[in-house]
Amino acid sequence: MPKAKSFNEVTKDWRLLLAADIVVFGFIENKLKVLLVRRKFEPGVGAWAIPGGFVRETESLEQAALRELHEETGLSQSAYLEQLYTFGDVKRDPRGRVISVAYIHLVNNPEKIKLNASDDAAEAKWFDINSLPTLAFGKSHRDILEYAWQRLKWKFEYSNVALSMLPDKFTLSDLQKVYEAVYHKKIDKRNFRKKILAIDFVEPVDQVKQEMGRPAQLYKATTTKLKIYNHVI
Amino acid sequence: MPKAKSFNEVTKDWRLLLAADIVVFGFIENKLKVLLVRRKFEPGVGAWAIPGGFVRETESLEQAALRELHEETGLSQSAYLEQLYTFGDVKRDPRGRVISVAYIHLVNNPEKIKLNASDDAAEAKWFDINSLPTLAFGKSHRDILEYAWQRLKWKFEYSNVALSMLPDKFTLSDLQKVYEAVYHKKIDKRNFRKKILAIDFVEPVDQVKQEMGRPAQLYKATTTKLKIYNHVI
DNA sequence: CATATTAGTGTCCTTTATACAATCAATTTT
DNA sequence: AAAATTGATTGTATAAAGGACACTAATATG
CATH class of the missing domain: 1.10.10.10 (Winged helix-like DNA-binding domain superfamily/Winged helix DNA-binding domain)
Known part of the structure; x- marks a missing residue:
């Protein structure tokens, strides 16, 4: 029988990045809008993408999601935060394997939020969910948005x-x-x-x-x- | 404005382990049963726990879940596999931070599966969902099982x-x-x-x-x- | 042939879902 | 001040779905 794998055996040979992505929904001008950022760096520099960033050592996934959101929107408290899905096999980052935990975030005062450029984003902007721009990371980010929207619909049906x-x-x-x-x-x-x-x-x-x-x-x-x-x- | 964090800046200082846990449900003797393994190693050696293991470099999360399952049950194909939740802030492993992606797995022929001891598990056994043993990792694994069961109930309501x-x-x-x-x-x-x-x-x-x-x-x-x-x- | 065992079937009532249009209270226009 | 405009508020009738409820049918066994 093979012996158990030690921590080092498991981790020493490959790079693992942990990211939190946040799909931010707001209700603006009677429309469902989603917040996107224009990427400052490769990959996908200049293209619109779902905001997010890497999780730090000392913070939980939720904390990372809220921090990233704060950095990009100035928003310091969450009206609603829910884990959406974890994407793990997407080779979307050439620098190594990225595990991305996606969250849904709802804001209740989107008009008052002033959108900041941040470390990773050159610009942040609300988009109508029905007329999204071409996104970075090909179909992947688009799929995440569709899935998030679907989840939101479900949640609306049986919750407040x-x-x-x-x-x-x-x-x-x-x-x-x-x-x-x-x-x-x-x-x-x-x-x-x-x-x-x-x-x-x-x-x-x-x-x-x-x-x-x-x-x-x-x-x-x-x-x-x-x-x-x-x-x- | 601070400059962007490089891969190394993000990862060099802390250890990150990626695990896949699988809640395996089977229908045996007209009862809903869940598969648990007796842990061979610390932490929680000797206690019953949800089967799982570390994700390897070359496999997706789903593949890891299926491989772990195969190692512990001999089962080589899945009747149904669904991502449940990702647990990221649980300091349940003293060796470092563990990100655990939990899956629900349904099997259609539990009676025929021969349960194998594996690298990490001394023993595997079906338990009635209504009379679970004391689990390793305190309340955490129990909560995962409850959540998985809840999800299963929902799914039964509106799917096949x-x-x-x-x-x-x-x-x-x-x-x-x-x-x-x-x-x-x-x-x-x-x-x-x-x-x-x-x-x-x-x-x-x-x-x-x-x-x-x-x-x-x-x-x-x-x-x-x-x-x-x-x-x- | 009587008994035990599990499969199979229909109706009534209650609850919920859906379609549908007139009136009310304020402001604005003429 | 009368009329028009804007959006808020309210009820009924029909259809669909959910839930309670008990007997007959087909096989095996003693």
Whole structure:
């Protein structure tokens, strides 16, 4: 029987890089947008890519994801962070093997975020999920975005994550628009409100939003925690 | 502005181990069972743990998962393999930082598998998911199993993965028992059959299974591919 | 031939999903 | 001030799906 492999035997012969990629979604101008950065370095210099970076020794994967995000958006706290998938066989970096743990990140005040250039990114910009630019790393990053979007759709169906994409106070129309942007289809207003109000999801606050037309009742989340429902929203 | 980190700057100072853990589920004696191994080495020597091992340079994460599984079960092909989660901040190994990518694996002929001792495992054994032994690595491995089970329940609801836990030909009662084992609750026979037969899921073959009682119609999967349904099974 | 064992089948009721349009409260225009 | 505009708010009827529930059928065994 062969003897067990020691740490050195396992690691000495090959290079392993650990990266965290973050798919950042925001709801801007009634559209679902995703944050991309223009790469400063090879590979894929000059092309748009999903923000991310290498994990440091002393930080967890989540911490690395949040730090990278902070560096690129100035955003210091997360409305919602979820691990998406780990990509391990992609030979996308000529310098060695890269294990990339991808996260989904939702922000609730995308308009207020000022996008910074960072160590690795020359520029950061929001893109409509339906009109993405050509991405670095070929089909790989595009696939990650599609997968992230798909996951987001699922999550919207049976949880309250949608509230992570809105400010503290919002109208039911605002909420419906977020759903419409993520599902990428129109929803019937009466049926939507019926469902939302039937579950313990939001509650009215003593305030209205006055823009054009009839003032709209403002609501807030009943909980700031992630909540999973059995039925479908 | 700081300059970009080179590969060496990122990696030279810390050790990174990449592991694949595999939660193997099988349907045995009408129960949902999970495969555990008794550890041969520290940490946690002598305790039961989720099988797994280190990823080699030349193999993908999936390949590593399948290889480890093969070494421990003799199983050479997978009925179903799905990435579960990546654990990255667990300081469970004193030798350095371990990034562990966990997979769910379903086997369709657990009775026929002969369990081998391997490099890292002294012994491998099936355990009822409802009466697990004390595990190595404290609460961590237990949590992984719970999470894997939860994921499996979800997947059963909207896909045909259940068929990956049965032989090629099976009766509707067999299928129902798999669902009951995974959901850990009784299902009404008539409602179950109504649902199963209402979707394009299985088709009868020209053969019956004769054991005790009335002979049962045998069925086969309409497709061997993973299939996602919109409604709930 | 009686009994044991497992397979197979249908109806009613409740819940949920979907389609669909008029009225209300404010602002803006004329 | 009347009319037009903008967006908010509300209910009903029909269809689809889910859940509860009990008897008959086909084989083997004693």
